[in-house]
Amino acid sequence: MSRISVALTKEPIPIETCLENPEGGSHGAQVVFTGMVRALNLGKQVTGVSYDAFEPLAEKVLREIAEEAREKWDPAMNILIRHRTGRLGVGETSVLIVVQTPHRAEAYEASRYIIDELKVRAPIWKQEHYLEGDSQWLRGHALCQHSAP
Amino acid sequence: MLHMSARVRLFGEFRNWCPSGEITVPVESSRTVSELKGAIAAELGKVAAPAEVDSLMSVSALAGEDRVLLDDETLAELGMRSFALLPPVCGG
Numbered sequence: 001m002s003r004i005s006v007a008l009t010k011e012p013i014p015i016e017t018c019l020e021n022p023e024g025g026s027h028g029a030q031v032v033f034t035g036m037v038r039a040l041n042l043g044k045q046v047t048g049v050s051y052d053a054f055e056p057l058a059e060k061v062l063r064e065i066a067e068e069a070r071e072k073w074d075p076a077m078n079i080l081i082r083h084r085t086g087r088l089g090v091g092e093t094s095v096l097i098v099v100q101t102p103h104r105a106e107a108y109e110a111s112r113y114i115i116d117e118l119k120v121r122a123p124i125w126k127q128e129h130y131l132e133g134d135s136q137w138l139r140g141h142a143l144c145q146h147s148a149p
Numbered sequence: 150m151l152h153m154s155a156r157v158r159l160f161g162e163f164r165n166w167c168p169s170g171e172i173t174v175p176v177e178s179s180r181t182v183s184e185l186k187g188a189i190a191a192e193l194g195k196v197a198a199p200a201e202v203d204s205l206m207s208v209s210a211l212a213g214e215d216r217v218l219l220d221d222e223t224l225a226e227l228g229m230r231s232f233a234l235l236p237p238v239c240g241g
């Protein structure tokens with residue numbers, strides 16, 4: 001795993017191959033977060049989710065978030081982020097975040113920081129598909145930027 | 150006064166109104182990002198209820214491939230013809 005690795009992919013995320021540790025034993029902690037498609041949201045039965053993304057900007061934002069995490073907790077941290085696009089079924093992995101550090105505390109904190117920031121900053125959208133046959137794009141966090149006064 | 154065609158890629162909820170994911174909007178290069186958003190809203194208002202378009206546009210951003218654009222930047226300053234219209238995000 002390189003120091004920072006970020007990618008969006010249409011293919012299923014190969015979790016096992018993302019967990020290599022080439023640091024020669026210097027990194028004693030690895031926190032792995034996977035987000036998966038839930039079968040129920042706000043009382044509605046979900047059959048799948050379609051992810052849309054503005055990929056060039058999304059990958060840039062994810063890399064910026066990873067760099068911020070390294071600055072905040074440990075410059076030696078290794079971070080891997082993968083996010084799916086396209087249609088996923090219930091239970092499929094939509095996002096994978098792997099954080100490797102010498103000690104566990106900063107790995108947990110950085111992993112939480114990355115997923116929280118990803119949700120409000122990365123230009124990625126999800127459309128839920130329901131058992132009744134209808135679909136809905138979920139609204140989240142606005143990216144509007146207004147000029148300073 | 151230079152006229153240009155802005156190519157605008159649409160994402161997320163905007164695809165409901167434009168399944169092709171792209172529209173072209175004629176605009177003057179002296180216009181600002183905010184004014185381009187107004188022109189896009191007018192174009193989308195031809196295929197969707199204007200009130201719904203305005204509601205979503207009010208919480209959406211225009212971006213290039215490397216950053217979200219500020220409302221008062223002019224198209225001439227940016228030197229761009231291709232934009233992305235980003236509704237509120239919800240990845241993960």
